[in-house]
Structure formats: C-alpha cells, structure tokens
Amino acid sequence: MAIALGVKAAEAGHRVLFLTLEALMTRLKRAQQENRLERQLQQLVYPKVLIIDEIGYLPLSRQEASLFFRLVARRYERASMILTSNKGFVDWGEVFSDQVIATAILDRLLHHATTLNIKGESFRLKEKRKAGLVTASVNPSEPQGGK
Secondary structure, three states: OOHHHHHHHHHHOOOOOEEEHHHHHHHHHHHHHHHHHHHHHHHHHHOOOOEEEOOOOOOHHHHHHHHHHHHHHHHHHOEEEEEEEOHHHHHHHHHHOOHHHHHHHHHHHHHOOOOOOOOOOOHHHHHHOOOOOOOOOOOOOOOOOOO
C-alpha cells in the first residue's frame, strides 16, 4: 500500500523516495561519520513523500533513534512521510531504545497523520500457504524448515 501511494504521488509529479529503515540508518550514520550529516538531512527533506519501510523489525540504538528524530523533526509540517511497521505505537519505546525519543517522534508524526492499522495474516505467508509451502498453523515468528 505504501508503494502504491508513492507511485500515485510520483505520477502526480511529486518527488518520492523509498527506503527501508535499515538503509536510512546506514545513510545517516555514514553521513555523520563523514561530517556531512547536515547535507544528508537536507537531501532527505527534499522529496515531497518519503516512504520508510520496516520500522520495528530491528531495534535502533539511541544514536540511530536520535538521527531518526532529527529527520522527522526536519520534515515535520514540510513534507509527507509514509511509514510501515509491524509494531503498534505502544511498542515504539522498545524500537527506538528510548521512550522519550519515541514519544517525541510520535508527537510529530501523528499530529497531521492518517493511520491505517492492517490486521491479519502476512500477505507473503498467505501466498506461500496457497502454494502449499507452509502449513496453516505456522507461527510467523518461527523459522520454517527442518532442524
């Protein structure tokens, strides 16, 4: 759904950038190490729509959470962000390794936001199940295959 919204924005003539959170953190940490963080943040503020995928799959360090906050604060009320996550907002303190930073991020993100909570089976697992590659009782958090 996030990609479809990004495609529609691009078709409407807006600049769109899609990154996983891991790729975003790699960019920001490298820029910080190379003393070009300010320039990188400016580049990430430029797209009208920034899509960040996979928030919550891997926890962030406090340094990474701080970098993410700086990006969100820069984009706040200037440009749109679409975020995807497998975590509810109550779990973002764990994701960002700091409840205060998580609250500050959510404060800015949710101020003008529309949120969609999609519940149900993973689309990828559903397709695998239809193909007979996984059983109906699979726990998505457990790996498949033999021991």
